[in-house]
Amino acid sequence: MRDGSGFRDGAGAPPQPASGAVSAVEVRGVDKVFETRTGQVQALDAIDLTVAAGEFVSLIGPSGCGKSTLMRLIADLDDPSSGTLTVFGKTARHARLDQEYGIAFQSAGLLPWRTVAGNVALPLELHGAPSAARSARVAELLDMVGLTDFADRYPDQLSGGMQQRVAIARSLAEQPRLLLMDEPFGALDEMTREKMQSDLVRISAETGAAVVFVTHSIPEAVFLSDRVVVMSPRPGRIREIVPMRLGADAKRAARTDELREERAFFDMVTAVREALHGGAPVGTGPRGMETR
Amino acid sequence: MSATAAPTGTNRLARPTRMGPRTETTLRIVAPIAVGLIVLGTWQFLVSVVGVSDYLLPSPASIIEEFIAYWPSIAQAMLITGTNALLGLLVGSILGILVAAVAARWRPIDQMSAPVVASLAVIPIVALAPVLNSMFGADSQFGRQAIAALASFVPVFINTLRGFRQTAPVHRDLMRASAASSGQVLRTLTLPTARPFILTGIRIASSLAVISALVAEYFGGPRGGLGGLISTSAASSAYARAWAYVLASIALGLLFYLATLALDRLLERRPRERRRT
Numbered sequence: 001m002r003d004g005s006g007f008r009d010g011a012g013a014p015p016q017p018a019s020g021a022v023s024a025v026e027v028r029g030v031d032k033v034f035e036t037r038t039g040q041v042q043a044l045d046a047i048d049l050t051v052a053a054g055e056f057v058s059l060i061g062p063s064g065c066g067k068s069t070l071m072r073l074i075a076d077l078d079d080p081s082s083g084t085l086t087v088f089g090k091t092a093r094h095a096r097l098d099q100e101y102g103i104a105f106q107s108a109g110l111l112p113w114r115t116v117a118g119n120v121a122l123p124l125e126l127h128g129a130p131s132a133a134r135s136a137r138v139a140e141l142l143d144m145v146g147l148t149d150f151a152d153r154y155p156d157q158l159s160g161g162m163q164q165r166v167a168i169a170r171s172l173a174e175q176p177r178l179l180l181m182d183e184p185f186g187a188l189d190e191m192t193r194e195k196m197q198s199d200l201v202r203i204s205a206e207t208g209a210a211v212v213f214v215t216h217s218i219p220e221a222v223f224l225s226d227r228v229v230v231m232s233p234r235p236g237r238i239r240e241i242v243p244m245r246l247g248a249d250a251k252r253a254a255r256t257d258e259l260r261e262e263r264a265f266f267d268m269v270t271a272v273r274e275a276l277h278g279g280a281p282v283g284t285g286p287r288g289m290e291t292r
Numbered sequence: 293m294s295a296t297a298a299p300t301g302t303n304r305l306a307r308p309t310r311m312g313p314r315t316e317t318t319l320r321i322v323a324p325i326a327v328g329l330i331v332l333g334t335w336q337f338l339v340s341v342v343g344v345s346d347y348l349l350p351s352p353a354s355i356i357e358e359f360i361a362y363w364p365s366i367a368q369a370m371l372i373t374g375t376n377a378l379l380g381l382l383v384g385s386i387l388g389i390l391v392a393a394v395a396a397r398w399r400p401i402d403q404m405s406a407p408v409v410a411s412l413a414v415i416p417i418v419a420l421a422p423v424l425n426s427m428f429g430a431d432s433q434f435g436r437q438a439i440a441a442l443a444s445f446v447p448v449f450i451n452t453l454r455g456f457r458q459t460a461p462v463h464r465d466l467m468r469a470s471a472a473s474s475g476q477v478l479r480t481l482t483l484p485t486a487r488p489f490i491l492t493g494i495r496i497a498s499s500l501a502v503i504s505a506l507v508a509e510y511f512g513g514p515r516g517g518l519g520g521l522i523s524t525s526a527a528s529s530a531y532a533r534a535w536a537y538v539l540a541s542i543a544l545g546l547l548f549y550l551a552t553l554a555l556d557r558l559l560e561r562r563p564r565e566r567r568r569t
Contacts, residue, residue: 098471
């Protein structure tokens with residue numbers, strides 16, 4: 001059990017032994033079948049995926065392709081029907097109980113009767129962090145998401161973007177080495193969304209955490225990720241994994257707003273589009289234009 | 293009644309003049325009082341000028357006279373009926389919350405309790421009171437307290453059970469993801485979510501408890517309560533005195549309602565003025 005008060009220093013020495021080489025998420029041959037009244041629904045079929053420590057991976061695909069389901073399996077909110085799934089070398093359940101990951105949902109999911117600070121402090125409170133360490137950590141987190149002045153406000157007094165930032169601060173409370181995000185910016189307007197993406201790039205660089213990011217938006221996936229996992233529906237399968245080659249060194253820190261206007265960015269958007277629509281191999285030319 | 297008349301009255305006046313918040317507050321207090329005075333004035337006018345006979349409708353003045361003259365007995369009666377209602381409300385509410393918690397946790401218990409609660413909800417006090425009175429003897433208040441408890445139990449149970457079911461899926465996921473124990477989930481999520489529902493149930497139950505404790509007194513048992521005295525006074529043609537006891541019953545009911553309203557405000561941890569900033 002972690003005591004929740006110890007602060008991990010960025011990407012440096014994690015407390016668990018031998019976890020430096022262990023990948024953040026390892027999914028092997030996972031199927032997920034939902035039993036419904038009308039019969040069985042194959043949500044995920046033979047999924048294999050590895051997310052390295054510190055890596056930013058997006059899951060993208062049309063509705064019903066199982067991308068949220070896959071994230072829920074990693075979070076141990078649902079159980080796989082078959083296959084194995086490990087998080088930092090532990091079973092998903094063990095990893096959840098050890099608070100190895102932080103999670104943010106499409107709706108911020110803040111408790112309306114708690115202040116912003118109270119919401120961010122919730123995971124720390126649940127794990128029995130001493131109150132002095134708790135308030136110091138909350139102040140630090142609110143500073144990170146730029147909401148220090150709103151600590152005493154209630155969620156319904158904040159805009160959607162601010163609520164989402166509170167949720168992100170909450171997901172980071174226990175310094176997780178893995179962040180799971182299920183369309184966290186899905187309900188935001190375009191301008192707020194781009195701002196939040198830039199913030200997330202900064203935050204994930206600061207914390208050095210691996211991120212599994214579920215999204216509908218191609219540019220969002222391209223801008224944020226090291227690799228984009230393209231999925232297809234019925235049954236949910238991984239169609240292709242597209243590595244993002246953006247600029248020479250491909251450093252995440254280099255992902256500034258200028259990147260959104262660069263040629264490499266558009267090339268990657270096209271590559272993901274092609275993978276999504278036709279399943280056409282990447283780099284075979286401008287054929288993607290025919291598919292809408 | 294006057295409470296509902298007040299807001300519409302202020303709104304209608306507030307729109308053209310755009311009065312300040314202080315004037316509005318004053319109006320909110322003055323408007324129902326004005327309505328009450330007009331009703332009382334008309335009533336008195338009907339009795340003393342138009343000449344409606346006293347046994348048909350005693351004048352407000354004579355009712356007040358009786359109220360003052362019989363104050364010790366009225367106070368005593370309010371205390372007896374009030375105690376019965378309060379005990380019933382407390383026991384009924386606690387039972388309602390506990391049973392609802394159990395029913396929310398275990399589905400079979402919910403299904404077992406549903407028909408029981410449905411039949412409890414339709415038990416007429418009129419039918420049950422004589423039975424309980426003869427069960428527990430003529431000098432026991434227990435039957436009345438049991439009736440008040442029964443009447444309180446139903447709305448508290450139904451509202452609480454509903455409140456326990458209101459937790460959002462995203463909040464449940466969050467609790468699971470945070471590896472919260474079931475006690476922690478209850479404390480930090482389920483109870484706060486259900487709180488407004490529980491309080492609404494208790495607020496409805498508070499009025500029901502007074503009414504049932506009072507009505508139960510009509511069917512025998514020890515004397516001295518408000519309900520018993522209303523029927524005795526009416527039977528001996530002391531109509532003004534009967535009305536004075538009715539007035540006291542209304543006051544008792546309002547007292548219960550206001551007390552639970554105050555509890556509601558008190559437990560709503562979040563200060564009201566913050567909402568507007």
